[in-house]
Every structure is written in C-alpha cells, then in structure tokens.
Amino acid sequence: MSLREKLTAAVKESMLARNAERTSTLRMIQAKLKDTDIAARPKGVDQIPDEEILAMLRSMIKSRRDSVALYLQGGREELAAKEEHEIAVISEFLPQTLEGAALEAAIQDAIAATGATSAKEMGKVIGALKAKHGAALDMSVASAAVKAALAG
Known part of the structure; x- marks a missing residue:
C-alpha cells in the first residue's frame, strides 16, 4: 500500500471515528500533497513519488517544531499543544528513523x-x-x- 493510499485510508477511518482534530490534520496533509503534486506538473509528473512525500512530511514536521518553540516563547501553550498533536499525526506516516x-x-x-x-x-x-x-x-x-x- 502506497503512502498516498495509507493517507486516504486514515482520513476515512478518522472521519468514521468522528475524530475532528485528527481528520483536520489529515486533510491538511492531503491539501499539502495536492499542492506539491500541482507544483510538480510542469516537470511532467502527475503525482510525486513516496520519497518526495516523505520529504514533504518531514518539512511539515520541521515547520511545526519551529512553531511550537515560538508559541512556547510567547506563552501560547494551547497553540503549542495543537502543533504537537499535528506533529504526532504526521509522524505516523514516516518510517522509523535510525537513532x-x-x-x-x-x-x-x-x-x-x-x-x-x-x-x-x-x-x-x-x-x-x-x-x-x-x-x-x-x-x-x-x-x-x-x-x-x-x-x-
């Protein structure tokens, strides 16, 4: 099962479970994926491969980690917690990293x-x-x- 298929299945599962926060994050990932696919069209690519999807997900996590640091600096713990939740959901689609x-x-x-x-x-x-x-x-x-x- 490709990463794209796993993402679609996760959205359906989340919607059936009526988990609004998770569904929102998954839809955000799908929107970013669609934007990335559109950006790749001039290169003659309809859909980016899984390797580029993984890079996109890592980029999304990195930007959220930066946001968490800024929110904590500004005393906005509720926004930092929201970003942490998004990081957790996005991380589910990344393979285990070497550590x-x-x-x-x-x-x-x-x-x-x-x-x-x-x-x-x-x-x-x-x-x-x-x-x-x-x-x-x-x-x-x-x-x-x-x-x-x-x-x-």
Whole structure:
C-alpha cells in the first residue's frame, strides 16, 4: 500500500471515528500533497513519488517544531499543544528513523566505505548514508552526527 493510499485510508477511518482534530490534520496533509503534486506538473509528473512525500512530511514536521518553540516563547501553550498533536499525526506516516547506536553504526560504515578522514569529505559520507538508508534518516540529526564523527 502506497503512502498516498495509507493517507486516504486514515482520513476515512478518522472521519468514521468522528475524530475532528485528527481528520483536520489529515486533510491538511492531503491539501499539502495536492499542492506539491500541482507544483510538480510542469516537470511532467502527475503525482510525486513516496520519497518526495516523505520529504514533504518531514518539512511539515520541521515547520511545526519551529512553531511550537515560538508559541512556547510567547506563552501560547494551547497553540503549542495543537502543533504537537499535528506533529504526532504526521509522524505516523514516516518510517522509523535510525537513532542512537544504529545511527552511529551506519555512520561508521559509511565513513569506512567512503574512506573519509576529515569534515571536508562530509558530503561523501552523507551521500553514502542517503543511498543506503534513505527514508530512515533524519538528515539534520544525521549530518550533525557525521560532522561530530569526522571531527573527532
């Protein structure tokens, strides 16, 4: 089942359960997906592939995390809680990301495979990680960990 089909099924399920908050967030995801599909049309693509949908979802989560920080700074806990709920719903459609020891092992494998020895060769290591682990990487976390591994 494609990511697009999972999203449609989740909307139907949420509507049947009469979960207004979840349905609202899922519809927001669908609207963003439709906008992204429309933006890709000049490139000759009717529907973006799952990899680009995952990137879109990560982007949505990142913007919500930024909003949460701003809302908390401004003392708007109720709006921060709403954004946190949206992050939780969006995260359901992302694959499990590599974390901790698994991420460190993947980075060490990529460093060994590329023969990188300094931070100047960070791009090679990131490229190897993307090729092998793709959707399972949170690139902001992975790049910071690669930088630390190459610096140390």
